[in-house]
Amino acid sequence: MKEEIIIAGFGGQGVLSMGKILAYSGLMDDKEVTWMPSYGPEQRGGTANVTVILSDEKISSPVLDKYDVVIALNQQSLDKFAPKVKPGGILIYDTNGIHNRPNRDDITIYPIDAMDATLEIGNSKAYNMVVMGALLEAMPYKLPMENVVKGLKKSLPERHHKLIPLNEQAIEKGRELLKK
Amino acid sequence: MKEEVRLMKGNEAIAHAAIRYGCDGYFGYPITPQSEVLETLEELMPWETTGMVVLQAESEVAAINMVYGGAATGKAVMTSSSSPGVSLKQEGISYIAAASLPALVLNVMRGGPGLGTIQPSQADYFQATKGGGHGDYHLIVLAPSTVQEMVDFVGLGFDLAFKYCNPVMILADGIVGQMMEKVVLPEQRPRRTDEQIREQCPWAANGRKDGRKRNVITSLELESARMEVINHKLQAKYREIEKNETRWEEIDVDGADYLIVAFGSIARICDKARELAAEKGIKVGIIRPITLWPFPTEAVEKAAQGKKGVLCVELNAGQMIEDVRLAVHDRLPVEHFGRLGGIIPSPEEVVEAIETKLIGK
Amino acid sequence: MEIQDIIRPENKVYCKPELLDEVHMHYCPGCSHGVIHKLLAEVIAEMGITDRTVGISPVGCAVFAYNYIDVDWVEAAHGRAPAVATAISRLWPQDVVFTYQGDGDMSAIGTAESIHAANRGENIVMVFVNNAIYGMTGGQMAPTTLVGQKTATTPYGRRVDLNGHPLEITNLMAILDGTCYVTRQSVHTAANVRKTKAALKKAFENAIAKRGTSVVEIVSTCNSGWKLSPEKSNEWMVANMFEKYPLGDLKNN
Numbered sequence: 001m002k003e004e005i006i007i008a009g010f011g012g013q014g015v016l017s018m019g020k021i022l023a024y025s026g027l028m029d030d031k032e033v034t035w036m037p038s039y040g041p042e043q044r045g046g047t048a049n050v051t052v053i054l055s056d057e058k059i060s061s062p063v064l065d066k067y068d069v070v071i072a073l074n075q076q077s078l079d080k081f082a083p084k085v086k087p088g089g090i091l092i093y094d095t096n097g098i099h100n101r102p103n104r105d106d107i108t109i110y111p112i113d114a115m116d117a118t119l120e121i122g123n124s125k126a127y128n129m130v131v132m133g134a135l136l137e138a139m140p141y142k143l144p145m146e147n148v149v150k151g152l153k154k155s156l157p158e159r160h161h162k163l164i165p166l167n168e169q170a171i172e173k174g175r176e177l178l179k180k
Numbered sequence: 181m182k183e184e185v186r187l188m189k190g191n192e193a194i195a196h197a198a199i200r201y202g203c204d205g206y207f208g209y210p211i212t213p214q215s216e217v218l219e220t221l222e223e224l225m226p227w228e229t230t231g232m233v234v235l236q237a238e239s240e241v242a243a244i245n246m247v248y249g250g251a252a253t254g255k256a257v258m259t260s261s262s263s264p265g266v267s268l269k270q271e272g273i274s275y276i277a278a279a280s281l282p283a284l285v286l287n288v289m290r291g292g293p294g295l296g297t298i299q300p301s302q303a304d305y306f307q308a309t310k311g312g313g314h315g316d317y318h319l320i321v322l323a324p325s326t327v328q329e330m331v332d333f334v335g336l337g338f339d340l341a342f343k344y345c346n347p348v349m350i351l352a353d354g355i356v357g358q359m360m361e362k363v364v365l366p367e368q369r370p371r372r373t374d375e376q377i378r379e380q381c382p383w384a385a386n387g388r389k390d391g392r393k394r395n396v397i398t399s400l401e402l403e404s405a406r407m408e409v410i411n412h413k414l415q416a417k418y419r420e421i422e423k424n425e426t427r428w429e430e431i432d433v434d435g436a437d438y439l440i441v442a443f444g445s446i447a448r449i450c451d452k453a454r455e456l457a458a459e460k461g462i463k464v465g466i467i468r469p470i471t472l473w474p475f476p477t478e479a480v481e482k483a484a485q486g487k488k489g490v491l492c493v494e495l496n497a498g499q500m501i502e503d504v505r506l507a508v509h510d511r512l513p514v515e516h517f518g519r520l521g522g523i524i525p526s527p528e529e530v531v532e533a534i535e536t537k538l539i540g541k
Numbered sequence: 542m543e544i545q546d547i548i549r550p551e552n553k554v555y556c557k558p559e560l561l562d563e564v565h566m567h568y569c570p571g572c573s574h575g576v577i578h579k580l581l582a583e584v585i586a587e588m589g590i591t592d593r594t595v596g597i598s599p600v601g602c603a604v605f606a607y608n609y610i611d612v613d614w615v616e617a618a619h620g621r622a623p624a625v626a627t628a629i630s631r632l633w634p635q636d637v638v639f640t641y642q643g644d645g646d647m648s649a650i651g652t653a654e655s656i657h658a659a660n661r662g663e664n665i666v667m668v669f670v671n672n673a674i675y676g677m678t679g680g681q682m683a684p685t686t687l688v689g690q691k692t693a694t695t696p697y698g699r700r701v702d703l704n705g706h707p708l709e710i711t712n713l714m715a716i717l718d719g720t721c722y723v724t725r726q727s728v729h730t731a732a733n734v735r736k737t738k739a740a741l742k743k744a745f746e747n748a749i750a751k752r753g754t755s756v757v758e759i760v761s762t763c764n765s766g767w768k769l770s771p772e773k774s775n776e777w778m779v780a781n782m783f784e785k786y787p788l789g790d791l792k793n794n
Contacts (some may be wrong), residue, residue, distance in 0.1 A: 020187075020360065027187050027362055033359035039213060039298070062359050062445065064528030136205035141252070154187070205632050233631045238657035241626040245617065245654070252615040253595070255632045275618050293681030374633070386629075387636050389594040396597075396607040398616035454785035 009073025014128030019050035025151030133174020195220035244272030254381030273311030278399035282341035285428030291522035299522025436465030451529035571771025573761030620651025621659035662719030
């Protein structure tokens with residue numbers, strides 16, 4: 001098993017923390033993991049992306065040009081990374097604010113309305129976990145939910161542990177988006 | 181603290197590793213992309229647990245001179261910075277080397293020259309391996325390629341520093357500093373007691389207990405004949421280090437047609453390129469110098485034997501390639517591939533470089 | 542009376558401090574450094590802290606201080622003595638750490654380190670020898686050089702429009718919350734020597750009691766640099782230096 005994933009969007013959408021929770025969940029599932037962010041001023045509101053690799057084997061390059069799964073959360077990221085999905089791979093994008101839709105027929109594309117789903121939950125901070133839910137549902141690698149919860153516990157500071165049920169709810173919501 | 185598996189950034193891992201090694205003091209000044217080292221230490225408050233001193237200095241210059249002071253007393257002390265800050269530290273590093281003091285310096289390299297960029301780079305290879313500061317001296321230079329090696333090299337670095345009474349540099353880059361990976365943190369070691377330090381470092385200037393002769397730590401010797409002797413002693417030590425401490429890693433070197441030489445995180449990008457090249461039927465081996473000084477000259481020479489060409493991949497305009505060329509004596513083509521200014525090459529680009537620079541010829 | 546009858550312990554009125562080594566000092570005859578070294582050697586021995594004192598010598602004429610006073614020493618890069626002292630004091634809290642700095646070390650190249658060590662209130666003693674000139678390198682201008690004073694790099698006298706004003710670094714130290722004791726002394730008369738010794742003792746006591754940073758400036762002569770005889774140098778110092786650098790405590794908490 002090996003999943004090479006990039007999550008890209010605006011700074012402030014929780015891109016880096018989603019990557020961290022994903023990586024920690026993989027670690028709890030006994031996988032090798034890497035988490036490589038873009039860093040610097042772009043963290044302050046510009047675009048942000050993070051490459052997460054989950055694998056049974058030792059991971060070589062933490063930096064990639066082609067991905068099994070691309071998650072694009074704004075138009076800029078979609079334009080940049082849609083061409084970088086490997087043939088047969090997966091593209092998940094949030095339809096909110098997207099005017100140019102991707103047209104590739106050699107990959108599986110999941111447009112999701114994560115923003116609306118988040119509003120239904122009533123806490124905008126849960127946005128990245130809705131997206132995470134869609135990813136967990138779409139990935140061929142089935143990460144057991146118990147290890148995702150463990151990953152959440154490891155990633156979030158103790159004072160935020162009361163938010164874990166909300167995060168679980170958001171992940172479930174994201175899964176449903178894909179099942180529709 | 182027991183051995184522990186964690187997911188953390190290379191920079192955070194350095195902080196944890198320092199505490200667990202039993203490091204006595206850290207002195208630093210914030211600069212991207214390595215500020216998490218100081219931030220993590222301040223958050224962990226090791227002065228409450230192990231008694232380790234952590235201090236945000238007023239400058240990189242002050243920080244390295246605090247390291248000089250701490251090292252002069254036999255304590256295990258370190259600093260960290262990134263390229264422009266490490267330039268500022270060079271005077272102090274030269275003094276530490278000249279006075280034969282043990283110390284650990286981390287450079288999480290970013291793109292230069294000048295203020296440059298905060299993105300990853302390996303353009304301080306010359307500075308780290310060929311001197312950096314003034315005078316004939318060498319640092320032992322360790323190049324980590326994983327977050328685990330960031331942890332391991334803190335321990336290895338301090339051990340080597342004390343074994344040879346010589347400063348050690350961990351030459352990392354923004355990738356390995358900023359990325360998160362699974363790490364196994366070692367068990368907490370106790371810090372040495374003052375009595376143990378006095379025993380281990382009888383040369384240290386920490387107060388002349390029990391009427392012993394005074395200890396003076398200095399790099400000054402105005403008498404040329406004596407200064408030459410000091411230099412010869414340093415050189416003899418460097419030959420000893422070359423003999424004992426050269427480290428490298430080889431991947432699929434036997435049976436390969438082409439050899440890549442790369443260090444740090446870039447060696448991992450090259451490892452992915454090796455896989456991609458193999459899919460195309462191109463057999464590539466990799467040699468990764470782990471000590472950049474002493475450089476694994478003989479290992480590179482041996483690994484290059486029978487190959488059709490060597491590609492030196494580094495995030496600079498061609499620095500390590502000089503050592504690679506010296507190692508292979510121009511017996512076969514040695515080409516360079518690198519990206520500059522903080523751009524990280526993709527594994528695909530490395531494969532393309534093999535095709536155009538070595539096979540296409 | 543035979544000489545042997547005179548040399549008896551009960552007749553002893555003065556002796557060389559035990560911590561001062563039996564070597565020739567490289568200082569010029571008449572230089573203030575010799576007296577200041579002697580005072581330090583006396584104070585350290587009298588306080589019984591020889592086995593836990595670490596001195597930091599500067600770059601400047603006093604670079605070889607480690608050859609004269611029998612305690613542990615670390616020789617610092619130019620201006621960095623307070624940074625070196627900071628680390629040693631923090632890593633060995635039971636040690637007594639002092640820096641010995643000239644006007645270049647303290648108020649030019651090492652201004653940042655000096656100010657910040659004092660501002661952090663490091664429990665150290667900073668001995669500042671201010672002779673208004675760079676003695677070791679051959680008499681060039683120091684930040685503390687007086688207006689009109691001739692040096693190798695101000696051959697027609699220091700000009701404010703070209704070289705700025707004399708820097709009263711000790712006054713700056715006095716306003717920092719980290720300092721507990723800031724004083725300006727001299728060693729040109731027996732009375733002043735006694736006062737300076739008392740000041741040094743107080744500074745070392747402060748360091749031991751962890752009261753913060755103590756700064757002891759000693760306005761000094763450099764007869765070679767000033768191109769005057771030792772006697773004339775003292776006269777020139779009294780006539781010119783004390784107006785800009787008046788003696789006395791600037792802060793005594």
